[in-house]
Amino acid sequence: MIEFFQMGGYAIYVWPAYALTALTLAVSVIAPIRRRKRLIRELSAIATQKERSRSE
Amino acid sequence: MSQNPDTWLTRFHRLGSPPSFYRLAGILMPFIAIICIALFVAGLYGGLVLAPPDYQQGESYRIIYIHVPSAWMSMFVYAVLAATSAISLIWRMKLAEAVARASAPVGAAYTFLALVTGSLWGKPMWGTWWVWDARLTSELILLFLYLGYMALVAAIDDRRTASRAGAVLAIVGVVNLPIIHFSVEWWNTLHQGPTVTKFDQPSIAISMLIPLLLMAGAFKFHYLYTMLARVRVEILDSERRTAWVNTLVTSKAS
């Protein structure tokens, strides 16, 4: 198990490479998902405001 | 011309309409995500646990399982960027524009990863973090092309003009792709020649090749998912005043 993490002595190169990749790929996919949710919230808030001002 | 609303051609044309694409993408994305995760799990297990060490590079070669897919994707996504740019210029398709703009940041991320993981691999094996050989330099140029495209599109206010200017840049830069690929054959480089992408048999053991291909697949599906997610945001944003978006956001509001 320890040998796995040591990567034959190259751990200091291998694991940061994998960590950076995981982080970058995760951020790439999460950012647009969150932006979409935020955008829908914004647009629905605007829409309900318009409804309210119309019915007043 | 047939007026039958159910012909494949009319269905394809309708796909190009924003609400149809938005809906279809939304249906496909969960499946794409599942396939992506499955491929990553299989590829990582295969590459980090199952695959044997390399006779020459030992365990350090395992960076290949992230470096090579990143590099392949950096080029593939740029090809998509250039193709959709050409399509948007010639056929004036809004959807092609959206796919182009959505793809650029993702492609830039893959290029960045290819360069950094390559650096982390080069230091222990070659003895240096960087060298200005033709392969590394042309890949760095690819990163600049992506960033240049993103900056150009962001700098121009009018959406249409911005896309068109970016499209020209993307198309001009496509000449870099064969340069990147053939750099190791045309010139003396520190980077070695192709292991898989050549007309010869791959010069890699099957036990090492399979996880590599699985990871390449995982990256492809990651790109597909990310690109679709970005296009959906783009569609919502540019169609915010339409009735279908209005219906969508009010029905989604809890």
Next chain:
Amino acid sequence: MKPRRKQRLILVSLLIAGVAVAAGLALLALQENINLFFSPSQVAAGEAPANTPFRLGGMVVDGSVRRSDGSLEIQFDLTDTANSVTVAYTGILPDLFREGQGIVAQGSLGTDGTFSATQVLAKHDETYMPPEVTEALEKAKAMGVQ
């Protein structure tokens, strides 16, 4: 295809072709500077610069590695099978350094024909194999098979 569309298609194609030609010409002109290293044969032919540092690339000749006792000084020959150059280097060598390995050294050619290296990099090939496979291949070669 509508005429305007056709026109745009032609324009885009011309754009790509034009850039490709320009890039091709530029790269042809820059040949010397794009190659990372000179080969021993090129050095023997006098193609390498005389007074500025350059990079030399070749394979380490079997049996040519000579280390000085007590210091990090090392000498070895690099060959491209047609010519070879002796390289002198003081410092730590990359992990992959060994006989038969591809090496790219940066430095300058001395008057005695020895290349004084300031940096030694290892170049590996595009083959990836588990150790058992290479052992089996070496055994087969030793037995005269293939």
